[in-house]
Amino acid sequence: NAGVTQTPKFQVLKTGQSMTLQCAQDMNHEYMSWYRQDPGMGLRLIHYSVGAGITDQGEVPNGYNVSRSTTEDFPLRLLSAAPSQTSVYFCASSRTGKNIQYFGAGTRLSVL
Amino acid sequence: QQQVKQSPQSLIVQKGGISIINCAYENTAFDYFPWYQQFPGKGPALLIAIRPDVSEKKEGRFTISFNKSAKQFSLHIMDSQPGDSATYFCAVSPKSNDYKLSFGAGTTVTVRA
Numbered sequence: 001n002a003g004v005t006q007t008p009k010f011q012v013l014k015t016g017q018s019m020t021l022q023c024a025q026d027m028n029h030e031y032m033s034w035y036r037q038d039p040g041m042g043l044r045l046i047h048y049s050v051g052a053g054i055t056d057q058g059e060v061p062n063g064y065n066v067s068r069s070t071t072e073d074f075p076l077r078l079l080s081a082a083p084s085q086t087s088v089y090f091c092a093s094s095r096t097g098k099n100i101q102y103f104g105a106g107t108r109l110s111v112l
Numbered sequence: 113q114q115q116v117k118q119s120p121q122s123l124i125v126q127k128g129g130i131s132i133i134n135c136a137y138e139n140t141a142f143d144y145f146p147w148y149q150q151f152p153g154k155g156p157a158l159l160i161a162i163r164p165d166v167s168e169k170k171e172g173r174f175t176i177s178f179n180k181s182a183k184q185f186s187l188h189i190m191d192s193q194p195g196d197s198a199t200y201f202c203a204v205s206p207k208s209n210d211y212k213l214s215f216g217a218g219t220t221v222t223v224r225a
Binding site: 035059090094100103 | 114118121144146153154155156157158201205211212213214215216217218
């Protein structure tokens with residue numbers, strides 16, 4: 001099993017560009033989420049999904065869109081990147097009824 | 113506004129020493145208190161977790177102490193080893209939604225050989 005796979009690992013964008021961060025899990029987990037990690041701030045929840053077709057906002061959702069068309073995939077879209085979105089992004093998944101969240105290796109994003 | 117306050121920001125301990133990291137929260141609706149460990153370039157991984165019905169949980173060299181009345185919990189790393197050098201995050205989540213974790217700011221632990 002690969003677990004939670006995030007692509008790309010690194011990305012540099014110019015202000016105003018759009019892009020999609022990919023996240024896939026092969027553990028058949030119902031719950032998936034996106035966090036951003038910034039120095040001194042810990043991890044902050046952006047969006048989460050409790051199953052295919054169901055998404056909801058977390059603590060810092062502005063500037064990000066998500067969709068969940070399959071159990072395996074949970075992409076995060078930046079519609080118009082801003083320097084404030086420079087961060088490390090982590091995707092996580094969990095099985096319903098279990099509290100353990102499994103994290104991917106992260107995507108380091110720089111917006112110039 | 114962070115739901116949980118974590119301290120210290122960083123600490124250095126000698127090999128064989130004890131590392132102690134503290135977290136404090138305000139919302140009494142929180143029902144699940146995990147600690148995650150993160151190595152450089154990796155995603156966080158669950159280390160140990162506790163529910164408020166117990167005051168202490170031990171797994172190997174790692175112990176969580178939980179004080180419900182003070183709304184505080186802490187991680188103790190006994191006999192610290194260089195391989196324990198990592199960033200540690202405490203987190204909280206409400207009973208209504210175990211998945212919505214709110215993380216502390218993190219503590220970078222350096223264990224000197």
